[in-house]
Amino acid sequence: MNPEERDQFTEQLLDATLRQYSTAEPAPGLEKRLLASLALAPPKPKPIAHRWPWMLAAAAVLLIAVVSTATLWHRPAPQVANDSTLQATPVVRADQPTPVVSILSAPSKSELALPATRHHATTAVNTAAPHQELFPTPAPPSEQERLLLSYVDRTPVPELLATNARMAAERDADLKRFFANADPANSAGDAQ
Amino acid sequence: MLVNAVAINPKTATDKVAVASLDALVREHARFVFRLAYSVLRNHHDAEDAAQETFLRVLRHRQEMEEVADQRAWLARVTWRIAVDRVRRTPERDHDDLAPLLEQLRSPQASALQLAADAQMLRLTETMVAALPAELRDVLTLSTLEELNSREIAEILGIPEGTVRTRLQRARQRLKDKLNELMKGGRNESGRA
Incomplete structure (x- = not known):
């Protein structure tokens, strides 16, 4: 094959090949398959304009949550310094020995753990008196309570524990006696 | 006929028109879209997948499609992009012994x-x-x-x-x-x- 013939042959071959290059035909039923797949397609998402009421509601809820959290976090300390009922506390303490006074005036663990920046106003108050809204106004102890406090103050701890154990044992014995007397049939059955 | 039974859940009158035109569009251009995809992908299965993706895009944008002057050209552009994108992701096939x-x-x-x-x-x-x-x-x-x-x-x-x-x-x-x-x-x- 001379160069001219080869060139002509190549030209024909290229034309014929490229004509066949994209002659592929789809398998029968392509349209049906396409329409079926379109029918199964998930629905088009709603445009943003249709969703704005929900977005607005969600934003409002979020705003309320944020404001509530912020309000609770920065709640001001209660103003208790001038409460007349608190003035009674030192009177009670004055009547009683030192331990009772130290319990009332010492700040609680949770108050000690709080950052100083949050309750800087409260810290000064705590040393003088408890929170009024958390702890109801302390009334002067009754005569019986005063006797109990003085007993507790005077008695050493081991003796207190021993007394407590003895009282518990007595309570148990009383209960057993009570139930034994209350159900004689049962006790008779037990005896048999 | 199955094709007529296919429901794309038209809700409004506008939707009904859009669905009807989509149906017509598929019937008219499905073969062209397939062949265009095949020219790039060189595989029947891939070409049909690309055709399906093309018409799914039409479905998503059917309301904008109404405003397109030359729908065939629009379809060709979408199909071309999808096919070229797919062919980039397809690993090279083994060739016959020539x-x-x-x-x-x-x-x-x-x-x-x-x-x-x-x-x-x-x-x-x-x-x-x-x-x-x-x-x-x-x-x-x-x-x-x-x-x-x-x-x-x-x-x-x-x-x-x-x-x-x-x-x-x-x-x-x-x-x-x-x-x-x-x-x-x-x-x-x-x-x-």
């Missing part, structure tokens, strides 16, 4: 038409087209579709019509040179550039 074809090319016993009908010749052409630079390959691939003229190819690729013609000539010349080289028993016998 040695017997190359023997035939060096001493042709059959006519050019008979050779062109050979499946191996088609594989060789695919390999040569794939080896072309992208700008030439795109134009040549689209030009093999009888449904597209140079103006439409230019529209799909977003280039001037004159550029399409120039690139097409260059692409054909490269393929011709390659075939000549193979017929002479050139150094690159596999046909890969």
Whole structure:
């Protein structure tokens, strides 16, 4: 094959090949398959304009949550310094020995753990008196309570524990006696 | 008929019109969309998947589609993008052993038409087209579709019509040179550039 013939042959071959290059035909039923797949397609998402009421509601809820959290976090300390009922506390303490006074005036663990920046106003108050809204106004102890406090103050701890154990044992014995007397049939059955 | 029974859940009158036009669009252009996708992907299954993706996009944008002046050109552009995107993700296929074809090319016993009908010749052409630079390959691939003229190819690729013609000539010349080289028993016998 001379160069001219080869060139002509190549030209024909290229034309014929490229004509066949994209002659592929789809398998029968392509349209049906396409329409079926379109029918199964998930629905088009709603445009943003249709969703704005929900977005607005969600934003409002979020705003309320944020404001509530912020309000609770920065709640001001209660103003208790001038409460007349608190003035009674030192009177009670004055009547009683030192331990009772130290319990009332010492700040609680949770108050000690709080950052100083949050309750800087409260810290000064705590040393003088408890929170009024958390702890109801302390009334002067009754005569019986005063006797109990003085007993507790005077008695050493081991003796207190021993007394407590003895009282518990007595309570148990009383209960057993009570139930034994209350159900004689049962006790008779037990005896048999 | 199944096609008529297909429901795409139209809710409003506008939706009903859109669904009816979508149905018509699929019937009218499904084959064209498939062939366009096939010209790039060279695989029936992939081409059908690409066609399906094309019409799914139409479904999502059916209201905007109503405003498109040339729906066929719009479909062609979408299909082209989908197919090109898919072909980038497809691993390169193994090629047939082309040695017997190359023997035939060096001493042709059959006519050019008979050779062109050979499946191996088609594989060789695919390999040569794939080896072309992208700008030439795109134009040549689209030009093999009888449904597209140079103006439409230019529209799909977003280039001037004159550029399409120039690139097409260059692409054909490269393929011709390659075939000549193979017929002479050139150094690159596999046909890969």
